[in-house]
Ligand code: ADP
């Protein structure tokens with residue numbers, strides 16, 4: 686190993702030092718991070734995401750990960766030759782579809798994120814909305830089948846993990862149960878929002894496959910009020926998967942979350958830019 690630092694090494698040290706006030710500002714705070722199905726396109730991206738999450742934990746923040754898996758559910762449904770459709774960004778789930786969704790979300794995807802966190806030296810613990818009654822759900826409406834919406838959240842299992850000395854990192858699949866044991870496929874943005882609300886999180890970060898929220902001319906909107914967000918839904922500028930994201934942002938802020946950020950999960954270290962520098966990434970809603 687060479688002993689003599691070059692300019693890049695000095696720059697790295699400088700950057701670390703500049704992060705100090707930000708690390709101090711966020712220490713102890715709960716940050717809920719939703720990792721989108723589309724953003725976790727590759728193993729490399731998932732590993733970079735996991736490294737950033739472990740870094741946040743190491744810096745004294747309490748990261749809580751909630752994940753989606755739309756594209757992965759879609760390809761499993763295709764392989765099994767099960768048809769499924771979307772209405773306003775929400776998947777229509779019959780009995781077979783919700784079974785596949787649970788298998789993919791609470792099984793394969795949840796464990797791969799936990800493994801990536803553990804690989805990065807953290808202590809990931811996989812959960813779903815069904816564990817310890819974290820999220821109780823009910824049907825959104827009859828037409829959407831077993832597509833559910835949260836009716837209550839009990840965050841005690843999350844507190845038990847994040848408050849523990851060893852600093853576990855909860856990784857949550859949005860599949861949730863009802864009081865009678867029926868399972869529901871809850872949109873992952875919605876699940877992340879109610880969890881952030883119940884935890885009184887400082888930030889809810891929604892990582893997705895686009896830079897942030899775009900206006901009708903496809904320019905990035907860097908700052909939005911909840912009113913602006915509502916208008917984007919109502920005037921049709923937000924379509925498909927962006928509708929539940931903005932709805933979630935509005936609800937989370939009403940429940941006391943300080944700010945919501947919608948940012949690009951395809952680019953490494955967006956979480957760190959947002960939290961540890963004085964500029965932002967993506968769209969800030971508050
Ligand atoms: P995720 O897996 O991250 O939840 P979604 O596909 O559900 O991803 O939602 C993100 C998508 O929302 C974007 O890729 C984009 O195609 C779509 N979208 C619709 N309207 C907008 C908008 N106004 N600004 C940004 N993205 C939008």
Ligand code: MG
Nearest residue numbers: 753755874926
């Ligand atoms: Mg989505």
